[in-house]
Amino acid sequence: MxxxxxxxxxxxxxxxxxxxxxxxxxxxxxxxxxxxxxxxxxxxxxxxxxxxxxxxxxxxxxxxxxxxxxxxxxxxxxxxxxxxxxxxxxxGLSFMEELVLRRLLPHPDRLETAASPLKLYQRSGLQKVVRKLGLLKMFPPGLSRMEGLLPELPAQPLRRTLQEVTPAQGEERGTVGFFLGCVMSLVFSEASFATVQLLSAMGYRVITPKAQKCCGAPNMLAADRRGMEEMARFNVELFSSYDLDFIVTDCGGCGAELKKYGHHLGGDGHAAVFSGKVRDISQVLYEGRGLLGEKLKPLPHRVTYHDPCHIAHCQGIRHEPRQLLKMIPGLDYRELADADACCGSAGTYNIERPEMADRVLRRKLDTVLKTGADYLVTSNPGCLLQLKQALAQTEPQVRVIHLTELLQASMNG
Ligand code: SF4
Ligand code: SF4
The missing domain is CATH 1.10.1060.10 (Alpha-helical ferredoxin)
Structure with a gap:
């Protein structure tokens, strides 16, 4: 240290x-x-x-x-x-940590296979029965909490359905690599699909290397630096084999980690170049705001924005997402008090420290309700999971949505 x-x-x-x-x-x-x-x-x-x-x-x-x-x-x-x-x-790592962090996370295929029983659990109707009968109370506390956070999973992870190359629409302005986060692909595939569509509409050819691995953020949360470094080396080598203007992500946690590869891998020059090219999707869209603005159609919603810690504090990005939202015609943007205060998700913190996580979450929910918004926008899968579940239970009139989903909805009219 x-x-x-x-x-x-x-x-x-x-x-x-x-x-x-x-x-x-x-x-x-x-x-x-x-x-x-x-x-x-x-x-x-x-x-x-x-x-x-x-x-x-x-x-x-x-x-x-x-x-x-x-x-x-x-x-x-x-x-x-x-x-x-x-x-x-x-x-050293515990048996479970070794299993999850070293044997599962670095292999997207295995991760997707491991998620299949969850889909069966939801699609068979078993989840509805379990929730209706209150059987969750019989599960160990950590497991029942994880189950409670689980939204409806898409039929297929985006990694399986998205083409490796998505062509640019109209005049091509460059080529970007898309870093598709594990949770974004497995859970929020619609949001990441919207991200790719927006990039394409902005004139970018989008390359999504299918072999990419997890960014390593879960390893760092579990204090497994070696596991993170192994995946970082792999991702740097993979993306360096393409000629890319930027490497774009729509996941705050991934973006924060990818921007640190250069620091983590010290003397590796490729890693520093890689990190220098990483952009949050809001940065790229804001840079091309002239063109984007022409494509946006009115959305008559009251909208507020929660800053994910990994975007506001770790990457210093606050202005771009707000300005993008304010560009949508007809949208009533309402600023959230303490918008960059944590929502209590923090990786697996809400499972490991539920009592404190709930107290932190309560503050966030109170501020959201004071805005009177009907949409809460954010751009990190942990925040999306945490806030979607909490608001669905207490204030179902407030919908939680990723920034790119709302922008795409506006673009599609
Ligand atoms: S802000 Fe906090 S961490 Fe920083 S110098 Fe002051 S007391 Fe120390
Ligand atoms: S919980 Fe407190 S000490 Fe820990 S990172 Fe957040 S602000 Fe810093």
Whole structure:
């Protein structure tokens, strides 16, 4: 761990009001400043890695709101993640982690096969019966929560149905590679299909290399740096074999990870070039807004936007998605209070720390309802899962939708 990053904290406390766990607890140990101090004490040998100590650190959502707020460039979330990686390198992966992170995730075919029973569970009507009879209460808490988050899966993952090359419509302005995230392909295939259609309509030839692997973000969440690096190397080599202007993604989590490949793989020049080409879809569409604006037709909806942490805090993108929404004629855009506050999803945090995740989510839902919007737009699969499920249960009149789906709906009139 880079000790410099730890000592940069001057204990000013400017990060405190931005940290979701501190806002809920008002505990120093649940704040960015407190977490930095804990890791610093551990590094100096003044503190042991006791269960309590690890519990304090694992309460961090890694939302990186503290990094956006800190005047000294301290990123408490990243420091906690680094600490966990170092610990995992010493302890090794558990059997389940080895199975999921090393044997399943790097193989899209296996991942898709593993998702098939879920589709059968939904399409056979079993899911409806289980939910209606309240049988979920009989499942272990983590499993019932995961089941509750599961939206209706598409008939086929997009990776299987999308052509490797989607031609540009009209005059060709360039070639982009499309990084299709695992969850986007398996769960939100309509949104990613809309992304490719938009790129094509903007004059881009879109190449979606079918062999691409997971970006490695789930590995980093589980503190498996080696697993992430293996997939990063593979993806860099694969995309480098094409002549691409940009590498585009519509998944906030993937985008944040892909932009860090250059840093993660250090001396690998290809990785730095790869990361330099990565763009969130909102950046590419905003750049071509002149052409896009001509194609958009009215949508009479009240719309608000939730900033995914991986887009706002990790990639610094806030302006583009909002401006794209405001370009839709007839759309009534309503700004969300604390729009860049975490929704509590945070990878698998909502499964592992359900109590805190629900408290953080409640704040988000309250602000959404105050806008009076009938559509909540966002662009990260974790946020989509979390907010879709919560609003379907409590406020079904508010629909949650990916940015590109709404733009495509406007384009199609
Ligand atoms: S992490 Fe940054 S904002 Fe927070 S107390 Fe330290 S220096 Fe201040
Ligand atoms: S990453 Fe988020 S939860 Fe963790 S310390 Fe920073 S603001 Fe708090």
């Amino acid at each position: 880079d000790y410099e990053k730890l000592i940069n904290c001057m204990r000013c406390g400017m990060c405190l009001p931005h940290c979701p766990t501190y806002k809920e607890t008002f505990l120093e140990t649940a704040s960015p400043r407190g977490r930095v101090a804990l890791v610093r004490k551990f590094q100096k040998g003044d503190l042991a890695a006791s269960e309590r100590f690890l519990d304090y650190l694992s309460l961090c959502l890694d939302c990186q709101a503290c990094a956006s707020a800190c005047p000294c460039g301290v990123n408490a979330g990243e420091l906690v993640a680094e600490f966990k990686c170092e610990k995992k390198e010493r302890d």
